[in-house]
Amino acid sequence: MSVAGSVFFSKDCHLSPGRFLAAMEQELQNSGVKFIWGAEVTGFEKESDRITAVKTTQGDIASDEFVLASGVWSDEMSRELKLALPMQAGKGYSLTVTQPRQLPELCSICTEARIAVTPMDGTLRFGGTMEIAGINETINSRRVRGIVRAVPDYFPEFKESDFTDIKPWSGLRPCSPDGMPYIGRTKKWKNLTVATGHAMMGLSLGPVTGRLVAELLAGEKPSVALPLLSPDRFA
Ligand SMILES: Cc1cc2nc3c(=O)[nH]c(=O)nc-3n(C[C@H](O)[C@H](O)[C@H](O)COP(=O)(O)OP(=O)(O)OC[C@H]3O[C@@H](n4cnc5c(N)ncnc54)[C@H](O)[C@@H]3O)c2cc1C
Structure with a gap:
């Protein structure tokens, strides 16, 4: 090997993302989660400071709560909602x-x-x-x-x-411009939670982000302080 040396991280770990996601999908299906594959989000229905439905290529989907987690496409998707998520x-x-x-x-x-x-x-x-x-x-x-x-x-x-x-x-x-993800509620929309912008660490950070989103949706205090991750920080 043409290397001078290396550092061993004893707590490093790895997985197979394909197997992880297949197991996750199965687990969620068993818990009653319904997946709607291939439905492109094209816009939103809104009423004052709430989103009432997402418009998709497979029809409108109404809900009490919405999570915006569309990776690099989040910036464009959030423009109609007048959010600033530079990406x-x-x-x-x-x-x-x-x-x-x-x-x-x-x-x-x-x-x-x-x-x-x-x-x-x-x-x-x-x-x-x-x-x-x-x-x-x-x-x-x-x-x-x-x-x-x-x-x-x-x-x-x-x-x-x-x-x-x-x-x-x-x-x-x-x-994101500052290398931090966007996680949390926004000032503009009462029933929207943003969870995106994880750059090189999305798989590793997915579980903690999932936990934070679950806490927010359940009205609990997030187990990690969120101000540095605010989706409004570039607004
Ligand atoms: C080469 C490479 C290696 C990596 N290695 C690692 C690693 O070792 N460890 C690690 O933690 N991370 C790694 N990452 C980073 C990780 O892959 C990302 O951080 C993660 O995939 C981001 O997840 P996401 O769900 O936020 O976005 P994405 O995975 O991009 O998911 C966004 C989803 O939104 C959907 N979407 C977008 N627009 C719409 C629309 N209008 N309607 C409906 N759906 C829409 C897209 O189709 C997509 O499925 C790597 C990335 C790359 C490219």
């Missing part, structure tokens, strides 16, 4: 090798190359880059090559050619 899309890529030559047990961050390496159910995922190029999920092959070229420095058994047939995945991280 940049931080595009990242990952390549998952299904039969890796080396399969480390631990995940690692290769600092100079800015790539994260995660074993997932016998596969090995290499992810990285932070490309600020608007809401655009196209693949920039130069960026992907940057990830592939760096791998053998850290995992010498790999060759660049191992990645030739692997389809890169791209995703857009929702990044």
